[in-house]
Amino acid sequence: MELGLSLGEAPKPFAFMEKSTKTNKGLEFCMGLGVGLNTREGKEAADQRHSIPRRSEDGEEGRDKTVSANPPVQLDLLPLAPVPRYTSSQLPFPWPVDHGNSDGCSSGQAATTRGFDVNLLPSTDEIDDAAAVDSPNSIASSFQMEFSIYRGSKRDRESSAAPAANDCEAERASSRASDEEENGLTRKKLRLSKEQSAFLEESFKEHNTLNPKQKLALAKQLNLRPRQVEVWFQNRRARTKLKQTEVDCEYLKRCCETLTEENRKLHKELQELRALKTSHPFYMQLPATTLTMCPSCERVATTTTPAAADGAAKTGGFPAVSKPRFYPFSQQPHQSTAS
DNA sequence: CTTAATATTGCGATTACCTCA
DNA sequence: ACTGAGGTAATCGCAATATTA
Incomplete structure (x- = not known):
């Protein structure tokens, strides 16, 4: 018996499945798994499993239009985190939450009352950039911080005693590594607040990729740099994919166990038949x-x-x-x- | 219309920092 | 106080795609 499990490239994920379905009806199991994450097709297949929407409304996202012609088996994702689900009316996203529009500007009234922890302040040019794409009535332009929960390190808390120094440090941290290296500084890891993370998480549920407008608006609303928002979404997608890979592996493991057990039963049956031949x-x-x-x-x-x-x-x-x-x-x- | 150069974007791999047990 | 593990923000390099001259 052949067990066709492909953990690499899976150009024809269901080829062996077709065979198995037309043969042994005594074998009630068959599998078709395409866990090919190492290729472009595999990536797309994985994205399909992740139900990552491929936007096409924006020209700049056109590169993601390609979809796999052979969608692999859909595995239900385990819930990643028990994040409370908000309704659209509760969520003051900086873009309309109509599940498809990504215009970047919000309708929003509720967001004006929501403030977020600030690890660092966006640079003025980035604020200008964000303002450039926001409508004059957007929440981002009227965003105000109303509370601040700083969850920085001990060093951060110590440095926060000196506001000027902290601003300087935040500004330094906002630079790219090249700038940091040029300045002879090591990069400083900034922890996002719970509120920021939760909001990003909710945003991720709405769109797991961001167009530039959404990125800018979200960054402005959370008082983060657009680059931080972008990085967070990249890492979040990576986590999702890793989780899916774990689920896939677990599923394959169960399938393997099932096949092993079935193989054992078949061997036993064969021995019984041979014994029958011997005795009769x-x-x-x-x-x-x-x-x-x-x-x-x-x-x-x-x-x-x-x-x-x-x-x-x-x-x-x-x-x-x-x-x-x-x-x-x-x-x-x-x-x-x-x- | 074709092509090369450039810009943009996402991803995988990795690093570096932080928190916690 | 120290330490190792785990989580995650951040970086780097690459590939694919879009844009532009």
Whole structure:
């Protein structure tokens, strides 16, 4: 028996599944798994499983329009985190939450009352950028911080005693690594607040990718740099994919166990049939037969070998008759010379 | 219309920092 | 106080795609 499990590239994820469905009806299980994450197709397939929407409304997202022609098996994702689900009216996203529009500007009234922890302040040019794409009535332009829960490190809390120094540090942290290296500074990891993370999480549920407008609006609303929002979404997608991979592996593991068990049962059945032949040598008038399974077509075939015939003769079991044959599953062998 | 250069974006791999047991 | 593990923000390099001259 062949177990076709492909953990790499899976160009034809269901090819072997078709075979198995047309043969052994006694085997009630069949699988079609395409866990090919190492190729572009695999990535797209994975994205399909993740139900990542491929936006097409924005020109800049056109590169993601391609979809796999062979969608692999859909595995239900376990809930990643028990994040409370908000309704659209409760969620003051900086873009309309009509599940499809990504215009970037919000309708929003509720967001004006929601403030967020600030690890660092966006640079003024980024604020200008965000304002440039926001309508004059957007919540982002009217965003105000109303509370601040700083969850920085001990060092951060110490430095927060000196506001000027903290601003300077935040500004430094907002630079890219190249800038940091140029300044001889090590990058500083900034922890997002619970509120920021929760809001990003909710945003991710709405759109797991962001167009530039959404990114800017979200960054402004959360008082983060657009780059931070972008990185967060990238990492969040990576986490989702990793979780899905774990689910896939777990599923494959269960399938393997199932197949192993089925194989064990088949072996047991075969032994019982052989024992039956031994105890009732003239019951079926069978030749000395070796049951084999064609690896290509997965059909059971028989071969009559001299050694088997000798063994049968020694036990006094079977006369040396070339035919008839015994087909345990009422199947004709695909080829007479099965290997 | 074709093509090369450039810009943009997302992803995988990895690093670095932070928190916690 | 120290330490290792785990989580995650951030970085880097690459590939695919879009845009533009």
